[in-house]
Amino acid sequence: xxxxxxxxxxxxHTALGDEARAERRDLLALFQPIMRQSAVDDFAAxxxxxxxxxxxxxxxxxxxxxxLARYEEQATHNGNHVHFARDAAQMNSIVLDICQRHDAQRxxxxxxxxxxxxxxxxxxxxxGLDVRETDLGExxxxxxxxxxxxxxxxxxxxxxxxxxxxxxxxHDLGERDLLETSDMVAEARQVxxxxxxxxxxxxxxxxxxxxxxGYSMLVTNEGNGDLCANLPSVLIVCATIDRIxxxxxxxxxxxxxxxxxxxxxxxxxxxxFYSGPRRAPDPDGPLETHIVLLDNERSDxxxxxxxxxxxxxxxxxxxxxxPIYAGVGGHAYGSVYxxxxxxxxxxxxxxxxxxxxxxxxxxxxxxxxEICPADIPLPDLLRDLxxxxxxxxxSPLRWRFGLKMHAWLAAQPALYRxxxxxxxxxxxxxxxxxxxxxxxxxxxxxxxxRDFPAPQxxxxxxxxxxxxxxxx
Amino acid sequence: MSxxxxxxxxxxxxxxxxxxxxxxxxxxxPSVGFASLTLLQRAGCEVVVPPEQTCxxxxxxxxxxxxxxxxxxxxxxxxxEPADYVVIPSGSCAGMLSEHYPRLFDGEWHDRALAVAxxxxxxxxxxRDIAPLPTxxxxxxxxxxxxxxxxxxxxxxxxxxxxxxxxxxxxxGVEVVELQQRDVCCGFGGTFCAKMPEISAKMADDKxxxxxxxxxxxxxxxxxxxxxxLAGRAQRTGQNLEMRHVAELLVGDQDTPPVGGAD
Amino acid sequence: MTDRDARTDIxxxxxxxxxxxxxxxxxxxxxxxxxxxAPALPGSDLHEAFxxxxxxxxxxxxxxxxxxxTVKAIAAHLYANYRKHRLVASNDQRLAALPWRDGGLLPxxxxxxxxxxxxxxYARLGVAELGAVVTFTGKANPAANNLLPEQHVVLVxxxxxxAASEQAWERIAALTEAEERPRGINFIAGPxxxxxxxxxxxxGAHGPKAWHVILVGDLPDSILQQARANAGVQT
Ligand code: SF4
Numbered sequence: 001x002x003x004x005x006x007x008x009x010x011x012x013h014t015a016l017g018d019e020a021r022a023e024r025r026d027l028l029a030l031f032q033p034i035m036r037q038s039a040v041d042d043f044a045a046x047x048x049x050x051x052x053x054x055x056x057x058x059x060x061x062x063x064x065x066x067x068l069a070r071y072e073e074q075a076t077h078n079g080n081h082v083h084f085a086r087d088a089a090q091m092n093s094i095v096l097d098i099c100q101r102h103d104a105q106r107x108x109x110x111x112x113x114x115x116x117x118x119x120x121x122x123x124x125x126x127x128g129l130d131v132r133e134t135d136l137g138e139x140x141x142x143x144x145x146x147x148x149x150x151x152x153x154x155x156x157x158x159x160x161x162x163x164x165x166x167x168x169x170x171h172d173l174g175e176r177d178l179l180e181t182s183d184m185v186a187e188a189r190q191v192x193x194x195x196x197x198x199x200x201x202x203x204x205x206x207x208x209x210x211x212x213x214g215y216s217m218l219v220t221n222e223g224n225g226d227l228c229a230n231l232p233s234v235l236i237v238c239a240t241i242d243r244i245x246x247x248x249x250x251x252x253x254x255x256x257x258x259x260x261x262x263x264x265x266x267x268x269x270x271x272x273f274y275s276g277p278r279r280a281p282d283p284d285g286p287l288e289t290h291i292v293l294l295d296n297e298r299s300d301x302x303x304x305x306x307x308x309x310x311x312x313x314x315x316x317x318x319x320x321x322x323p324i325y326a327g328v329g330g331h332a333y334g335s336v337y338x339x340x341x342x343x344x345x346x347x348x349x350x351x352x353x354x355x356x357x358x359x360x361x362x363x364x365x366x367x368x369x370e371i372c373p374a375d376i377p378l379p380d381l382l383r384d385l386x387x388x389x390x391x392x393x394x395s396p397l398r399w400r401f402g403l404k405m406h407a408w409l410a411a412q413p414a415l416y417r418x419x420x421x422x423x424x425x426x427x428x429x430x431x432x433x434x435x436x437x438x439x440x441x442x443x444x445x446x447x448x449x450r451d452f453p454a455p456q457x458x459x460x461x462x463x464x465x466x467x468x469x470x471x472x
Numbered sequence: 473m474s475x476x477x478x479x480x481x482x483x484x485x486x487x488x489x490x491x492x493x494x495x496x497x498x499x500x501x502p503s504v505g506f507a508s509l510t511l512l513q514r515a516g517c518e519v520v521v522p523p524e525q526t527c528x529x530x531x532x533x534x535x536x537x538x539x540x541x542x543x544x545x546x547x548x549x550x551x552x553e554p555a556d557y558v559v560i561p562s563g564s565c566a567g568m569l570s571e572h573y574p575r576l577f578d579g580e581w582h583d584r585a586l587a588v589a590x591x592x593x594x595x596x597x598x599x600r601d602i603a604p605l606p607t608x609x610x611x612x613x614x615x616x617x618x619x620x621x622x623x624x625x626x627x628x629x630x631x632x633x634x635x636x637x638x639x640x641x642x643x644x645g646v647e648v649v650e651l652q653q654r655d656v657c658c659g660f661g662g663t664f665c666a667k668m669p670e671i672s673a674k675m676a677d678d679k680x681x682x683x684x685x686x687x688x689x690x691x692x693x694x695x696x697x698x699x700x701x702l703a704g705r706a707q708r709t710g711q712n713l714e715m716r717h718v719a720e721l722l723v724g725d726q727d728t729p730p731v732g733g734a735d
Numbered sequence: 736m737t738d739r740d741a742r743t744d745i746x747x748x749x750x751x752x753x754x755x756x757x758x759x760x761x762x763x764x765x766x767x768x769x770x771x772x773a774p775a776l777p778g779s780d781l782h783e784a785f786x787x788x789x790x791x792x793x794x795x796x797x798x799x800x801x802x803x804x805t806v807k808a809i810a811a812h813l814y815a816n817y818r819k820h821r822l823v824a825s826n827d828q829r830l831a832a833l834p835w836r837d838g839g840l841l842p843x844x845x846x847x848x849x850x851x852x853x854x855x856x857y858a859r860l861g862v863a864e865l866g867a868v869v870t871f872t873g874k875a876n877p878a879a880n881n882l883l884p885e886q887h888v889v890l891v892x893x894x895x896x897x898a899a900s901e902q903a904w905e906r907i908a909a910l911t912e913a914e915e916r917p918r919g920i921n922f923i924a925g926p927x928x929x930x931x932x933x934x935x936x937x938x939g940a941h942g943p944k945a946w947h948v949i950l951v952g953d954l955p956d957s958i959l960q961q962a963r964a965n966a967g968v969q970t
Binding site for chain 1: 493495497498499500501502503504505506509521523524525526527529531532533534535536537538540541543544547624625628629652653655656657659660661662663664665666667668669670671672673674675676678700701703704705707708728729731732733734735
């Protein structure tokens with residue numbers, strides 16, 4: 001996708017103006033946290049599991065070269081072709097190559113954020129392939145020519161009416177009007193079933209890659225990923241190198257956190273582990289399987305102060321709990337990943353210059369870090385990115401200078417006292433007893449949306465000193 | 473803080489509390505400073521107001537300028553070291569001292585920052601958990617239904633949740649009415665509200681709507697920043713909701729006009 | 736850059752940030768990580784917990800004792816829902832050995848075809864914590880039978896029910912030592928579902944619309960009732 005993070009404020013303005021969508025976002029922001037909380041409350045071991053999985057992930061990242069090599073060895077032993085790609089372009093060309101070698105025309109795709117990240121669909125489509133997303137949400141946004149607005153619920157920004165319109169326009173429905181949601185689901189099921197049965201290649205992502213046995217874990221509720229993994233004769237799994245976990249039990253321990261935080265369910269419907277191509281006596285399954293392991297900046301992130309973001313399990317909870325995400329929606333971020341995790345990841349995957357607005361879209365309220373099942377200190381990472389932004393002089397001079405001056409002044413108590421004392425008296429007089437200002441010089445950002453409460457007559461320190469002197 | 477005042481506190485046998493008023497209270501709402509002072513004295517503390525205090529440095533820190541606040545943080549730490557406790561009428565400034573100062577340093581200053589952090593409290597949690605505020609003979613209930621706005625840093629960095637509610641009940645007889653989304657940010661976020669005013673205003677509107685739907689006429693809270701931002705937005709959009717700091721309600725100060733109210 | 740160059744490059748970068756531990760030390764550290772804390776199960780009985788969680792996952796459940804009882808339970812379910820006696824059964828030896836005629840059923844053994852509504856699998860395991868059954872892809876259970884029918888009926892032996900994922904992996908490791916590693920290990924915990932349209936839950940997104948689990952073994956009569964009560968499901 002074309003990144004428009006530079007225009008975050010403009011995108012946000014547009015999003016805030018769309019009342020119907022804003023209302024739907026408010027509703028989701030109200031209910032999703034309640035659902036997650038009740039799932040977590042039902043799981044007594046949540047905190048202990050969170051701590052355990054964090055330790056496991058830390059250990060894995062500390063020794064990623066070892067575990068990646070072990071995974072490669074096991075996956076190869078299981079009969080897979082294992083490929084490595086440094087960047088998006090390389091992964092895309094590896095995948096296209098495989099498809100072309102098999103004269104593939106039709107591709108069935110499971111939900112995969114990694115392929116969103118590399119823009120794989122467009123790459124394959126440019127070569128004339130018919131790539132169909134099969135997760136219902138992804139299918140809807142693909143049909144609409146949009147991108148996912150949320151990493152778990154890609155189409156939740158659309159109303160049922162909009163989706164009905166879309167299907168009426170894109171599908172040959174005859175007399176059917178798809179009144180109920182279940183009618184729409186049935187319609188997509190039918191169209192996509194046909195595609196599954198005739199697809200040449202299946203492409204899926206992985207929620208985890210298991211080093212000890214070379215299996216990859218795939219988690220879905222719809223079962224679409226499993227259809228992609230089982231019906232076409234060629235299967236390609238695309239995953240980034242940070243998805244590695246040492247043991248199978250680590251993947252299922254992580255799953256306990258993922259499911260509850262992602263959808264509020266205790267367990268997803270289909271959790272599948274795939275090892276490779278069809279065995280000799282098997283009645284079905286792909287004849288050839290490929291694993292493409294993508295770096296795309298992960299090795300650099302691992303070596304940086306931001307390595308904790310690699311522990312992200314893509315549950316999407318930080319998005320649904322972020323009041324800024326709730327306000328403006330995923331598309332305003334203008335990037336593949338949105339919300340807090342996206343605001344950390346996007347500058348690291350693209351450039352801070354292009355995405356400088358995103359780390360600033362944060363009040364440091366800490367709600368994301370509180371609920372993040374991977375216990376990632378998202379507000380701290382965002383603050384560090386702002387720090388880099390400042391160092392690289394990407395933030396407006398007015399801000400950098402003003403805040404530095406303020407901090408410097410605050411470290412000179414006597415001068416601070418003198419200047420603030422004078423300033424406050426002046427401000428108080430300026431307010432002329434109305435208690436507030438509608439407009440205030442140098443506070444344009446504030447006063448565009450709010451009045452500014454006027455100060456009381458003198459500063460606390462002045463008054464305290466006067467009183468102290470009086471009493472003393 | 474001078475040696476003299478430290479010695480004074482120790483001699484009296486009462487806990488010596490340094491009141492860090494915060495820059496917003498200092499500049500915009502001294503009444504909160506005086507209310508805090510009174511409450512701490514009622515709770516039996518020897519209170520000093522270190523004259524060197526200015527600002528904890530959050531604005532620069534949250535904008536990623538760690539270097540700029542090193543000197544400021546050192547000065548603040550040194551100033552507060554002699555006290556038994558540091559009490560701050562703000563969850564976010566208390567959070568800055570206890571959660572973030574230690575991260576700024578290694579070595580000796582890290583230890584000193586940690587020592588100050590461990591004795592730093594947000595006002596209402598101090599009055600509830602450490603030095604209990606005695607129940608007054610006469611209650612000063614505010615006129616009107618009261619809702620409480622939890623600040624994010626108070627909630628998540630200082631574990632302030634039930635304390636102000638309990639105090640409001642025991643000192644003013646107030647049963648706080650609860651917002652539906654009490655753990656959601658009001659959109660202030662320090663400089664955030666000036667950098668992204670439109671998004672910030674949307675968040676403030678949500679909070680104000682939530683407060684209004686409780687039927688409250690007073691919205692109180694422990695952080696002046698949030699209250700100023702909400703008061704400013706309420707005034708701009710013509711909403712009638714009085715914002716008052718919880719310390720003011722607890723001392724029964726009904727004379728000071730609400731935040732942003734006319735003199 | 737070729738695949739191989741990319742591999743060299745990636746490993747070189749990872750070495751740079753690596754802990755520098757020897758392989759033995761890495762394994763020692765891994766061992767010290769131990770297992771995740773055991774999740775609590777609803778109720779005190781393993782089988783009751785399993786059935787409870789299957790119900791919570793929107794499955795339907797039944798219990799059966801003995802081979803005749805099992806066939807009758809399958810027949811009763813099929814008849815109640817479809818007024819039918821036909822189904823597709825996977826090529827599992829345990830299924831082949833059932834006395835089908837006692838239930839009046841007419842199974843076809845193999846992979847499900849487009850016009851067939853019900854498929855029957857015999858699970859390798861049941862996992863109480865997850866309310867899931869585990870199947871291995873292969874001759875004894877084609878992947879298609881899990882995914883393509885309208886309705887998936889799964890038998891699981893009471894002796895094959897384990898408490899949590901950790902025990903499931905121990906059993907799977909033991910099973911796959913004897914056999915070859917299966918291509919696919921499928922944990923199934925519910926009918927296929929989606930909430931992608933306005934968050935409304937709809938069953939039968941791509942896979943089965945209904946999922947029925949029959950627990951086979953000598954179990955107390957009250958167990959079904961107890962599980963339904965735990966899960967808050969009406970009978
Ligand atoms: S950062 Fe945490 S909360 Fe956000 S998606 Fe990743 S794991 Fe989930």
